[in-house]
Amino acid sequence: MSAPSRRAGDLRVFAQYDRDFTEEVDVAVVGSGPGGAVVAKELADAGQRVALLEEGPPFTPADFEIDGALSMARTMREGGLRATRGTMMPTMQAIALGGGSLVNSAICNRAPDFVLEDWCTQFELEHTTARDLDPHYDAVGRFLGIAPTPEDVLGERNLLFKRGCDALGYASEPIARNVRGCRGSGECFTGCRTRAKQSMDISYIPAALRSGASVLTSVRVEQVLAEGGRVLGLAGRVVAPFTGRPSHRFRVNARAVVLAAGCMATPVILQKSGNLANRSGQVGENLQFHPGVAMMGVFPDAVNPQFGATQAYQSRHFLRDGFKLETLWAPPALLAVRLPGSGAALKHRLAQIPYAAIWDAIGSCNRSTGRVLTRRRGLDPTLSWRLHPADLEILAKALWALSEIFFAAGAHTVVPGVHGIPEELHSRSEAEVLRTHSLAASDMVLGGNHAFCSTRMHGDPRRGVVDEHGKCHDFENLWIADTGVFPRCPSVNPMWTAMALAHRTAQTLADRL
Amino acid sequence: MLGWLLLALAVGCGAARVAVGYPRPQRRFMRLARGEVAFLSAAAEANYPPGGDVEASGLDAEIPAYVDRLLNVSHPRSRLQIRMLFFLFEHATLLFPAPGRGGFRRFSSLWPEQRVAVLEAWAGSRFWQRRLVFASLRAILTLGYFAHPAVLRQLGLAPFVLESPICEADLLYPRVGAHPTSIPYARDDLTDPSDGTPIALDTPLDPRFAEGAR
Numbered sequence: 001m002s003a004p005s006r007r008a009g010d011l012r013v014f015a016q017y018d019r020d021f022t023e024e025v026d027v028a029v030v031g032s033g034p035g036g037a038v039v040a041k042e043l044a045d046a047g048q049r050v051a052l053l054e055e056g057p058p059f060t061p062a063d064f065e066i067d068g069a070l071s072m073a074r075t076m077r078e079g080g081l082r083a084t085r086g087t088m089m090p091t092m093q094a095i096a097l098g099g100g101s102l103v104n105s106a107i108c109n110r111a112p113d114f115v116l117e118d119w120c121t122q123f124e125l126e127h128t129t130a131r132d133l134d135p136h137y138d139a140v141g142r143f144l145g146i147a148p149t150p151e152d153v154l155g156e157r158n159l160l161f162k163r164g165c166d167a168l169g170y171a172s173e174p175i176a177r178n179v180r181g182c183r184g185s186g187e188c189f190t191g192c193r194t195r196a197k198q199s200m201d202i203s204y205i206p207a208a209l210r211s212g213a214s215v216l217t218s219v220r221v222e223q224v225l226a227e228g229g230r231v232l233g234l235a236g237r238v239v240a241p242f243t244g245r246p247s248h249r250f251r252v253n254a255r256a257v258v259l260a261a262g263c264m265a266t267p268v269i270l271q272k273s274g275n276l277a278n279r280s281g282q283v284g285e286n287l288q289f290h291p292g293v294a295m296m297g298v299f300p301d302a303v304n305p306q307f308g309a310t311q312a313y314q315s316r317h318f319l320r321d322g323f324k325l326e327t328l329w330a331p332p333a334l335l336a337v338r339l340p341g342s343g344a345a346l347k348h349r350l351a352q353i354p355y356a357a358i359w360d361a362i363g364s365c366n367r368s369t370g371r372v373l374t375r376r377r378g379l380d381p382t383l384s385w386r387l388h389p390a391d392l393e394i395l396a397k398a399l400w401a402l403s404e405i406f407f408a409a410g411a412h413t414v415v416p417g418v419h420g421i422p423e424e425l426h427s428r429s430e431a432e433v434l435r436t437h438s439l440a441a442s443d444m445v446l447g448g449n450h451a452f453c454s455t456r457m458h459g460d461p462r463r464g465v466v467d468e469h470g471k472c473h474d475f476e477n478l479w480i481a482d483t484g485v486f487p488r489c490p491s492v493n494p495m496w497t498a499m500a501l502a503h504r505t506a507q508t509l510a511d512r513l
Numbered sequence: 514m515l516g517w518l519l520l521a522l523a524v525g526c527g528a529a530r531v532a533v534g535y536p537r538p539q540r541r542f543m544r545l546a547r548g549e550v551a552f553l554s555a556a557a558e559a560n561y562p563p564g565g566d567v568e569a570s571g572l573d574a575e576i577p578a579y580v581d582r583l584l585n586v587s588h589p590r591s592r593l594q595i596r597m598l599f600f601l602f603e604h605a606t607l608l609f610p611a612p613g614r615g616g617f618r619r620f621s622s623l624w625p626e627q628r629v630a631v632l633e634a635w636a637g638s639r640f641w642q643r644r645l646v647f648a649s650l651r652a653i654l655t656l657g658y659f660a661h662p663a664v665l666r667q668l669g670l671a672p673f674v675l676e677s678p679i680c681e682a683d684l685l686y687p688r689v690g691a692h693p694t695s696i697p698y699a700r701d702d703l704t705d706p707s708d709g710t711p712i713a714l715d716t717p718l719d720p721r722f723a724e725g726a727r
Contacts, residue, residue, distance in 0.1 A: 060686055070586060196707045241690055336655050350668065419641070
């Protein structure tokens with residue numbers, strides 16, 4: 001096998017592969033989402049020869065599908081129809097250059113101090129306090145221009161949330177996002193046509209290329225190669241965009257490998273590589289999510305929800321109670337699928353959307369855990385996960401809080417979308433049923449937001465896969481830099497924390513190479 | 514001998530009730546079979562009848578055509594699951610009949626009011642698995658309904674026309690599947706990034722959703 005001629009710092013796409021090939025680099029990084037892109041850029045800046053490998057293709061604005069389902073079918077693994085077993089809950093993983101950052105709503109939150117203190121205490125970590133991570137948060141924040149959403153692009157549905165929280169005395173604030181020049185198009189989930197969102201494909205990856213990194217897209221890493229206690233590199237196949245049809249084989253020889261394929265893929269790669277780095281038995285274990293619930297409120301006046309930043313206001317008032325509240329917008333079809341009823345009643349409800357806002361809650365469901373399991377064929381995982389009864393109470397309480405804020409903001413109707421509860425609630429007293437009714441997990445429409453912990457960090461090598469810098473306990477030159485390393489869910493949106501940890505991982509690795 | 518003949522007759526009748534007698538669709542579909550088109554048309558009309566607060570019906574919104582496009586870009590496993598879902602709904606009434614006369618027929622052969630009753634029974638079932646199956650079907654129908662420009666226009670939710678500034682990334686990436694030599698931009702083509710001017714609500718609609726698009 002030989003490598004096609006290519007300058008360092010090039011990006012390669014599917015149409016350019018015409019034979020099997022081998023690469024020689026200092027560091028191979030698997031996955032171009034927020035973790036991998038940061039590692040690749042920082043290591044390239046430090047003078048290392050870096051190859052960033054991504055299974056998905058790069059998307060241009062002309063490739064974005066405005067239709068929600070068609071967009072998901074192209075940008076998400078398993079067409080966006082992945083779900084957990086146990087407690088049935090849809091969850092997603094992107095397959096695109098830039099990973100989830102291409103199709104998320106750019107929310108950036110630092111992990112709260114009390115969460116990081118809990119991580120340090122419970123998981124024997126010494127250098128993962130807020131003070132330790134702040135320099136890394138700051139570096140990422142400066143690079144991406146992370147800042148609170150400006151008021152002129154909030155739009156009515158975000159401002160109504162603020163008014164509701166203010167009326168009840170609940171703390172709330174505009175969400176900080178990795179965005180420059182947002183115009184409030186509300187299209188974060190299908191790709192930002194205004195190029196305002198600083199997703200990895202337009203921020204860190206071009207910067208990594210400028211610093212000399214190679215970026216190989218449409219390559220599926222199938223195996224980490226290891227021998228005698230050292231990782232030698234990676235092997236895999238070139239795959240066609242969208243169909244995943246494999247063609248040429250490749251191998252990347254590297255002095256170090258960083259897995260940043262995401263919490264649901266990194267454990268599968270390790271398991272498919274002969275159950276690598278798993279002396280602790282923790283690879284694929286401890287899977288956690290931030291399960292989400294959402295609710296629609298209808299107001300007397302037009303809300304025009306299609307205008308405004310996708311998710312731009314939040315309340316962390318209830319973080320210590322186990323949930324965070326935030327505003328939400330998505331392609332109307334994806335929002336409408338949650339509405340109850342059929343026939344004329346459903347059409348009536350759809351006609352209310354221009355007068356409606358949709359808000360959601362994410363739960364810190366630490367007691368609800370699961371596993372990432374490898375299937376015999378392919379790299380898509382089987383996910384088992386079960387919602388713990390105590391965490392169900394958190395979500396029920398979050399639903400009640402959302403309804404309370406809706407009515408305080410002036411909504412005349414709330415549509416909870418919960419089986420066993422009236423389809424519409426018209427007052428705060430009617431909404432009491434959300435507190436008094438005994439709910440089952442199957443009564444709610446849950447969303448599996450954010451996934452964590454499948455290769456968790458732990459100070460004790462017997463109880464975790466990596467140390468707090470992301471180095472695998474079992475290997476000197478194998479590292480992990482995605483949300484799988486979180487020891488517990490962070491209670492807030494994880495992207496900024498994943499990037500801060502990846503920034504630290506890159507610095508530590510650069511020092512050791 | 515008579516027993517075998519009766520058994521063969523019964524099997525033949527059963528197979529006919531499952532698979533035979535669907536009308537030929539008025540257009541060609543990439544993925545959908547004749548029976549699936551009939552089922553989707555019936556379900557679309559039951560879930561989104563004509564008239565009411567949103568004028569377009571499920572058939573006006575060309576839901577079967579949308580589902581055909583969706584299946585065509587779907588992951589093979591998802592495609593199989595979706596088709597199994599259609600099969601289940603279409604034929605469940607052969608075992609668990611719809612209310613009223615002639616309830617032991619395929620969903621697409623039922624009277625309109627029977628179809629509505631069947632959907633409502635699935636939606637309100639005390640078994641969550643059954644509700645989940647219904648929610649999956651209704652999600653697909655709703656995705657198709659909202660994909661139609663006329664529906665989005667009527668609700669005032671059609672996307673605006675948006676100019677994409679040309680940034681550094683546009684010099685690096687070709688369209689999906691294309692060769693980098695097809696990238697139409699050079700450094701001189703770079704434009705100023707978005708200045709953050711909020712989109713006005715009277716901004717023209719994206720041409721794909723504007724009046725006359727469909």
